[in-house]
Amino acid sequence: MALDRWIAFIILCVALAYAYAAFFTMDQLLPPFMQRNPIWPSTFPKVLSVLAILASLVILLGLEKPAGETAEPDIDYRRLTEYHLIPALALLALMVAYALLLRPAGFLLSTVGFLTLGAVILGERKLYILLPVALTATGIVWYLVEQVLGIFLRPLPIFL
Amino acid sequence: MLEGLLIGLQTALSLQNLLMVIAGCLIGTFIGMLPGLGPMSIIAIMIPIAISMGDPSAALILLAGVYYGAIFGGSTSSILLNAPGVAGTVASSFDGYPMARQGKAGKALTIAAISSFAGGTIGAILLMVFAPALSSVALLFHSAEYFALMVVGLSAIAAFAGTGQVAKALLMTILGLIMATVGEGALFNMPRFTMGIMDLQSGFGFITLAMAMFALPEALFLVLKKREMSGDSGKIDNLRISGAEARQIAPVIGRQSLQGFFIGVLPGAGATIASFLGYAVERNIATKEEQEEFGKGSIKGLAAPETANNAACTGSFVPLLTLGIPGSGTTAILLGALIALNVTPGPRLMIDEPQVFWAVIMSMFIGNLVLLILNLPLIPYIAKVLSIPRNYLIPFILFFTLMGAYIGQNNATELLILVGFGVCATALKFADYPLAPLLIGFILGGMMENNFARSMQLYDGMGFILDRPMTLALLVIALLLVVVPSYRARRARARQAGVAEGD
Numbered sequence: 186m187a188l189d190r191w192i193a194f195i196i197l198c199v200a201l202a203y204a205y206a207a208f209f210t211m212d213q214l215l216p217p218f219m220q221r222n223p224i225w226p227s228t229f230p231k232v233l234s235v236l237a238i239l240a241s242l243v244i245l246l247g248l249e250k251p252a253g254e255t256a257e258p259d260i261d262y263r264r265l266t267e268y269h270l271i272p273a274l275a276l277l278a279l280m281v282a283y284a285l286l287l288r289p290a291g292f293l294l295s296t297v298g299f300l301t302l303g304a305v306i307l308g309e310r311k312l313y314i315l316l317p318v319a320l321t322a323t324g325i326v327w328y329l330v331e332q333v334l335g336i337f338l339r340p341l342p343i344f345l
Numbered sequence: 346m347l348e349g350l351l352i353g354l355q356t357a358l359s360l361q362n363l364l365m366v367i368a369g370c371l372i373g374t375f376i377g378m379l380p381g382l383g384p385m386s387i388i389a390i391m392i393p394i395a396i397s398m399g400d401p402s403a404a405l406i407l408l409a410g411v412y413y414g415a416i417f418g419g420s421t422s423s424i425l426l427n428a429p430g431v432a433g434t435v436a437s438s439f440d441g442y443p444m445a446r447q448g449k450a451g452k453a454l455t456i457a458a459i460s461s462f463a464g465g466t467i468g469a470i471l472l473m474v475f476a477p478a479l480s481s482v483a484l485l486f487h488s489a490e491y492f493a494l495m496v497v498g499l500s501a502i503a504a505f506a507g508t509g510q511v512a513k514a515l516l517m518t519i520l521g522l523i524m525a526t527v528g529e530g531a532l533f534n535m536p537r538f539t540m541g542i543m544d545l546q547s548g549f550g551f552i553t554l555a556m557a558m559f560a561l562p563e564a565l566f567l568v569l570k571k572r573e574m575s576g577d578s579g580k581i582d583n584l585r586i587s588g589a590e591a592r593q594i595a596p597v598i599g600r601q602s603l604q605g606f607f608i609g610v611l612p613g614a615g616a617t618i619a620s621f622l623g624y625a626v627e628r629n630i631a632t633k634e635e636q637e638e639f640g641k642g643s644i645k646g647l648a649a650p651e652t653a654n655n656a657a658c659t660g661s662f663v664p665l666l667t668l669g670i671p672g673s674g675t676t677a678i679l680l681g682a683l684i685a686l687n688v689t690p691g692p693r694l695m696i697d698e699p700q701v702f703w704a705v706i707m708s709m710f711i712g713n714l715v716l717l718i719l720n721l722p723l724i725p726y727i728a729k730v731l732s733i734p735r736n737y738l739i740p741f742i743l744f745f746t747l748m749g750a751y752i753g754q755n756n757a758t759e760l761l762i763l764v765g766f767g768v769c770a771t772a773l774k775f776a777d778y779p780l781a782p783l784l785i786g787f788i789l790g791g792m793m794e795n796n797f798a799r800s801m802q803l804y805d806g807m808g809f810i811l812d813r814p815m816t817l818a819l820l821v822i823a824l825l826l827v828v829v830p831s832y833r834a835r836r837a838r839a840r841q842a843g844v845a846e847g848d
Contacts, residue, residue: 189513189776196516203523214535224801226535229794230526233519240516249512262775266571269749276568276743277764283747284760297742303740307568318737326748336397336752 188262193244200241204234275306292338296323346477349695353703356402357711360703365407368713372720373414374727378422379738384415384433385502385781386560387673390745392682393752401686402701408679413465413658413709416616417716420651425450425728427439433616433654434622438637440646447642451725455586455588456644457651458720460598462825464652465713468609468659469601472666473706474609479668483692490798494817495793497826498670502782506827511830514782517773521783525790535717543801544758551681551752553763554787558745558780559674561767564739566774585713586644594648597627605653609660610716612672616661618653623653659709665690670789674781684788777836 207230215225224247279302286295300319301312307316330336346575356362369391376387391411395404419434424441437457444453486494491510499522503514527538528548539545601623608619627649628639664672669691681688688698689739695702720727750763770780800809800816 187774187776189778192773192776192778193516196520200523203538211537215404222802222803223806224798226537228801229797230523230537233523233526237516237519237523240512240519251554265569265775267785270569273565273568276565276739277768280747280764281761284757284764287751287757287760299744299747300740302744304736307736307739309736315737321581323742326744330748330752336755 190245190247193241197238197241197245199290200234200237204238207231207234208307272306273306276303279306288339291341291343291344292327293323293340295324339341346473346777348701349477349703350473350707352700353705353707356700356704356715357397357406357707361400362403362708363711365403366410366708367715367719369407369410370712370715373416374421374716374720375420376420377415378727379418379733383559383563384412384419385530385555385558385678386563386677386746387411388675389552389555389558389560390742390749392555392678392685393749396683396685397752399686401683401688401698402704404556404682404686405679405701405705406712408682409662409705409708410712410715412675413461413712414716416654416658417458417461417669417720420654421720421724421728422648422662424453424457428779433620433657434650435617436620437622437647437654438652439650440641440643442469443640443642444644444647447565449642452586452590452644453647454724455721456590456594456647458717458724459586460594460601460648460651461655462617462654462717463598463657464602464605464714465716466710468606468656469709469713470556471603471606471656472659472663472709476663476667476702479663480692483668486692486815487800487813488796488803488821489813492793492796492800493816493823494659494668495670495789495796496823497819498664498672499786499789500670500823500826502785504830505611505618505762510777510779510811511827513778514573515574515827517778517780518782518786521786521788522790522793524554525785525787544756544762546589549787550750550754550759551760551788553759554766555558555678555681555755555784556746556750557763557766558770558784559595561763562771562774564742564746564766565771566702567603567735567739567742590644590698594644595644597648598652601627601649601652602656605656605836607658608653608662609657612664612670615673616657619657619660620650620654623649645681655713662705665720666694666705671785674784676783681785681788723773772817790847 207227210225211230212225215227219225279299283295283299285297290298297316297319300322301315304315304319327338327340330338330341357366371385372391373384377384388408388411391408395407398404398407416433420437420441423434424440424445427438427442438513441453441457446449472577499518500515503511503518525548527545529536529546533608536546604626605616605619605623608622609615622645628636630637631643631645635643661671661673661676664670665676669680669689671680680690688694688701731732746767747760747763750759751757773780801807803809804812810820
């Protein structure tokens, strides 16, 4: 089964769960006075869930066939390992790490780390250029966000 | 209208807003030039900055400047490197790149700049004429018509998605609508589908979603597919074009400004479709000798898509400003930004906030002028940005998406949601699902449900569909928009298979 149909299947499962929630769990919570309304909080979701199930079934069952040959995709997922998969995954992991470290480690440290490591992952080795660039950029962004936009970002690690 | 013009001019000519236009155009040109980064990701990255400025006119002026700057910048990389930064400028590379290969890069860039300027300016004039007219009609609309209109808009987006893609675009739209129902709706004061998670109480963040849908997958694609960005652009000189050449492209520019504008007005059809269609139309109506030139460096073939895509960008502002319904991913992001600034675009915008409406239109003229002035003499220097090593570029793009999501919500959990959605969006992109409908559905979802609920309450049930002929007509159009393309595709297949089918 092709990836687009797998995705349609996943969306179908999500839509079914959503439909279950909309049809069977929401209306009991409704206060009696609202039950006289022509529209309930669950009305719109019910309509949407039915439409979503129908649309995902159309894709899953392949009812709509592509006309003619499809264009060459930008990236062929079947040969994903032939692309630069490891740097991409490493960058994703780095983003997660950044999200988790932003508060405890402070903005300045985590951002310099993110920019430097990100470039290193992509194959940059000239640290004597990279580090000054990362430091300057971090400083400028911190100044803009903190001073110009007025949004607080903890600059230093939590223990300082 | 004159009064409006003056209000707009007054707002747009303030020092702050002039700076915004210039900054927007510059940022847009710079980033739009980088292959693989489209206007949507740039605007998504710029939104937190625009929102935190607090002034809706300035924010919209900045974002609009980024938008047409990005389209212009995209054409530069199309011409010089054959690596379009933006889907809307792919058609520009058909003739622009051959011109650059023949050593006429300077001339190609000049033609691109002039065509873009003309397309954008004529588009802005048309916008000035049509938007007030359309919005005075739209003032007659009730919530029922609004609901129906949004259904039409969303199904048009699905219908224009292309053959074999209608169901996918439709599914993405519905998914966007479903995501919009998460959290506490304005109408019911009860949390829905939050699964008891506190962070979902206020729904998904629009900026986070916009970044995850556009900026992150594009950046990841850049990593996965190492594209050579340091192409040899050669020397860019001889920017002049001759009088004969100007006479040759003038009618093309005239035709394509009109055509591009009206294509841009249609929901779902944006700069990309306009530029391809403009190229095809001009090739078909050209003389035999000129047709031979197309694809080998024809100046007409370059002027057509360049004019059309800029006119279409301007045209896409018509439904946004008059109906409050975005027709493309980019205008959907602009709508989200406006809502965050407490301005609701729609027919009331011109009455309630005329300065926003007219300032944006005026700034379009100024922006186009800025682009022309900046780009004609400076383009050889600006093109140097193409040689920034990607090792530096990509971490910065990722960092700005993270920062944008963080500034919007001031919450580190948002960053994890961003990465999660980004991975999902990349998978969807692998499988050729269009992502813009999801965001448009998400942004329209809340408004659509509110209008639906209001008309249900007014008519005490579904009666509004039959009671109001305009609503019914719009809903029928919406249905036809979805059904007809798939029916025609089916019939075309049947014909291919040699099966006759009655008409």
